[in-house]
Amino acid sequence: MRIAVLVKYVPDISSDRRFADGRVVRDPAEGSLNELDENAVEAALRLVEQLPEDQRAASEVVALTVAPPPGDLALRKAYQMGVDRAVRVTDDALAGSDYFGTTTALAAAVRRLEAEAPVDLVVTGMAALDGLGSVVPALLAAELGRPGLTFAKTVKLDVAAGALTITREVDDAAETLRAPLPAVLSVADTANTPRLPNFRLIMAARTKPIEEWTAADLGVDPAAVGAAGARSRTLRAAPRPPRGEVELVVDKGEGGKALADFLIRNDLV
Amino acid sequence: MSRRTALVLLDPAAEVRPAALELITLGRSLGRVDVVTLEAPSVEALAQLGAHGVEVVHQAELVGAAGAPGSRHLATVVAAVLAAAVRRTDADVVLVPAGFAAKEAAAVAAHALGAGLVVDASHVAWADEGLVVTKRVFAGTWETASVVTTDPAVVTVRANAVVAEAAAEPSHPEVEALPVEPEAPAVTVVRRETAERAAGRPTLEEAAVVVAGGRGTGGDFGPVNDLADALGAAVGASRDAVFEGWHDRYIGQTGVTVAPRLYVGAGISGAPHHRGGMQAAQVIVAVNSDPEAPIFEISDFAVVGDLADVLPQAAAAIRAHKAAAAEA
Ligand SMILES: Cc1cc2nc3c(=O)[nH]c(=O)nc-3n(C[C@H](O)[C@H](O)[C@H](O)COP(=O)(O)OP(=O)(O)OC[C@H]3O[C@@H](n4cnc5c(N)ncnc54)[C@H](O)[C@@H]3O)c2cc1C
Numbered sequence: 001m002r003i004a005v006l007v008k009y010v011p012d013i014s015s016d017r018r019f020a021d022g023r024v025v026r027d028p029a030e031g032s033l034n035e036l037d038e039n040a041v042e043a044a045l046r047l048v049e050q051l052p053e054d055q056r057a058a059s060e061v062v063a064l065t066v067a068p069p070p071g072d073l074a075l076r077k078a079y080q081m082g083v084d085r086a087v088r089v090t091d092d093a094l095a096g097s098d099y100f101g102t103t104t105a106l107a108a109a110v111r112r113l114e115a116e117a118p119v120d121l122v123v124t125g126m127a128a129l130d131g132l133g134s135v136v137p138a139l140l141a142a143e144l145g146r147p148g149l150t151f152a153k154t155v156k157l158d159v160a161a162g163a164l165t166i167t168r169e170v171d172d173a174a175e176t177l178r179a180p181l182p183a184v185l186s187v188a189d190t191a192n193t194p195r196l197p198n199f200r201l202i203m204a205a206r207t208k209p210i211e212e213w214t215a216a217d218l219g220v221d222p223a224a225v226g227a228a229g230a231r232s233r234t235l236r237a238a239p240r241p242p243r244g245e246v247e248l249v250v251d252k253g254e255g256g257k258a259l260a261d262f263l264i265r266n267d268l269v
Numbered sequence: 270m271s272r273r274t275a276l277v278l279l280d281p282a283a284e285v286r287p288a289a290l291e292l293i294t295l296g297r298s299l300g301r302v303d304v305v306t307l308e309a310p311s312v313e314a315l316a317q318l319g320a321h322g323v324e325v326v327h328q329a330e331l332v333g334a335a336g337a338p339g340s341r342h343l344a345t346v347v348a349a350v351l352a353a354a355v356r357r358t359d360a361d362v363v364l365v366p367a368g369f370a371a372k373e374a375a376a377v378a379a380h381a382l383g384a385g386l387v388v389d390a391s392h393v394a395w396a397d398e399g400l401v402v403t404k405r406v407f408a409g410t411w412e413t414a415s416v417v418t419t420d421p422a423v424v425t426v427r428a429n430a431v432v433a434e435a436a437a438e439p440s441h442p443e444v445e446a447l448p449v450e451p452e453a454p455a456v457t458v459v460r461r462e463t464a465e466r467a468a469g470r471p472t473l474e475e476a477a478v479v480v481a482g483g484r485g486t487g488g489d490f491g492p493v494n495d496l497a498d499a500l501g502a503a504v505g506a507s508r509d510a511v512f513e514g515w516h517d518r519y520i521g522q523t524g525v526t527v528a529p530r531l532y533v534g535a536g537i538s539g540a541p542h543h544r545g546g547m548q549a550a551q552v553i554v555a556v557n558s559d560p561e562a563p564i565f566e567i568s569d570f571a572v573v574g575d576l577a578d579v580l581p582q583a584a585a586a587i588r589a590h591k592a593a594a595a596e597a
């Protein structure tokens with residue numbers, strides 16, 4: 001079983017996130033692996049770990065990111081969790097990519113892995129916490145012409161049939177979906193609890209190799225990606241005005257009435 | 270310049286949800302409005318669409334394997350319908366409601382059409398540069414405006430972004446069949462169940478008022494439900510409360526995004542993950558026993574106290590106020 005797991009490096013959710021020149025500021029000191037991609041790495045590792053011994057030995061989990069060099073932080077974290085290999089796609093031509101540019105680059109990298117040996121599954125997180133798009137997995141499935149099983153809460157692999165069955169809860173529907181491999185799978189934050197890396201893996205992750213691929217290596221047309229190929233362009237980005245001071249009431253027996261008064265006063269009931 | 274066309278995804282079509290009327294209202298500010306459905310609109314739905322100025326209803330007729338029950342909800346199938354409707358109407362902008370499934374369908378349709386995509390918009394308008402889409406990001410702390418450089422543009426719009434208004438001139442929408450033959454879906458829908466909506470309560474993502482409970486409820490959502498009933502609000506929760514099994518749906522970055530007129534959070538600390546799904550609320554009220562609770566930083570009004578005391582008292586006062594107002 002060969003799995004590509006897609007990981008993104010994003011500004012830490014509790015840091016002071018901001019824009020400059022219409023782009024998200026990605027300060028390596030305030031960035032981390034997108035938490036939801038930890039669920040993806042965990043899901044990929046578990047799928048391999050549950051295989052029979054002989055198939056397990058022949059398996060490979062490759063962490064893949066499209067990012068400038070600080071993206072290595074995400075890949076190192078994936079190494080700490082236990083992936084076998086890490087690839088970063090970096091190219092000036094990719095700067096300013098929209099969802100479609102990112103998908104084009106990711107798909108090209110998956111195809112390049114595929115040229116070495118079949119890739120049975122691409123596993124992703126349910127959203128990148130910077131943009132909260134939740135669209136790259138479905139786009140990647142469309143681009144690669146593979147079935148997309150997204151927002152999985154449980155994942156069951158049927159090795160003999162070469163098929164994957166997931167359950168998911170999306171909006172107000174609960175579904176069970178099934179598709180043959182090769183496929184694209186995105187896992188929800190409810191799918192698992194990501195493992196904590198052990199000391200040995202943390203030490204080893206420091207020196208493990210990271211392969212770097214360029215757009216040219218992947219045969220990606222520079223005009224189709226990055227700012228040049230983007231179908232939307234940021235005009236303005238500005239912090240929203242802070243809310244006014246909070247009106248704080250300490251409950252001494254009348255707190256509920258004060259709350260009701262506030263709502264009535266502001267025409268909210 | 271000839272009049273532009275906005276195409277709105279109406280799903281379901283048996284009953285028109287408030288969010289759909291908001292999209293149609295927004296669509297009218299952009300051009301003539303057509304809707305596309307995956308099922309027959311009911312008589313009531315057609316009347317509402319007419320009151321809101323919809324010109325044509327394109328009702329998809331799925332041909333082939335995609336027509337199987339359950340399959341029509343797949344992102345690839347909805348996307349094929351959207352793309353077909355755009356090709357027929359030559360729409361300049363496609364408006365799709367927020368929600369994970371609709372977002373995927375919008376993205377895959379944009380992929381097929383070579384169109385630009387903006388998700389979770391709070392405002393959409395034509396400008397000299399083209400279609401300008403505004404949205405809130407980073408848990409509502411920043412606002413961005415971007416221009417979509419393709420025609421058509423595909424935009425998903427969050428609930429409560431605009432106030433739904435009937436059209437000045439009602440229309441008499443025609444229903445036209447739209448045959449669509451998507452590729453046979455590679456994904457099989459083994460089972461699909463939709464959650465029963467709590468009777469008498471609005472849906473969480475569309476509600477104008479939301480009351481949410483967290484770990485601080487200790488598992489008793491009684492006071493939360495009580496206040497929600499008094500306010501006619503939807504009930505939500507923090508992720509921790511849902512993981513405990515105390516409620517079914519949570520608000521936040523990985524849960525439901527809400528942008529109501531009023532959000533009341535009780536026994537919720539206000540973690541960044543939770544804020545990401547509610548900070549766009551117009552008015553934020555918090556009840557928390559901890560005077561240092563982080564949710565107070567983003568609140569307009571807050572009570573430091575035990576929610577088990579505060580919420581029922583507030584609910585009773587609101588009921589009394591409503592009863593008095595009804596008598597007057
Ligand atoms: C990848 C990831 C994604 C996540 N996504 C989400 C998400 O989408 N939505 C979400 O909500 N969370 C999400 N979380 C979890 C989030 O980080 C917080 O853990 C969670 O929001 C906390 O829930 P809480 O506020 O109910 O609990 P707590 O943080 O434990 O807060 C409980 C609060 O209740 C107060 N309290 C206690 N007793 C009372 C009382 N009697 N009366 C009044 N107040 C009382 C306490 O003072 C405290 O402030 C996510 C976490 C991760 C890792």
Ligand SMILES: Nc1ncnc2c1ncn2[C@@H]1O[C@H](COP(=O)(O)O)[C@@H](O)[C@H]1O
Pocket residue numbers: 006007008034036037040064065066067102106123124125126127128129131132133134135136137
């Ligand atoms: N630049 C990227 N590099 C690697 N993976 C990505 C990238 N962008 C998105 N992804 C993957 O796609 C998922 C959803 O991203 P998004 O659609 O941007 O919210 C993430 O959780 C990642 O697994």
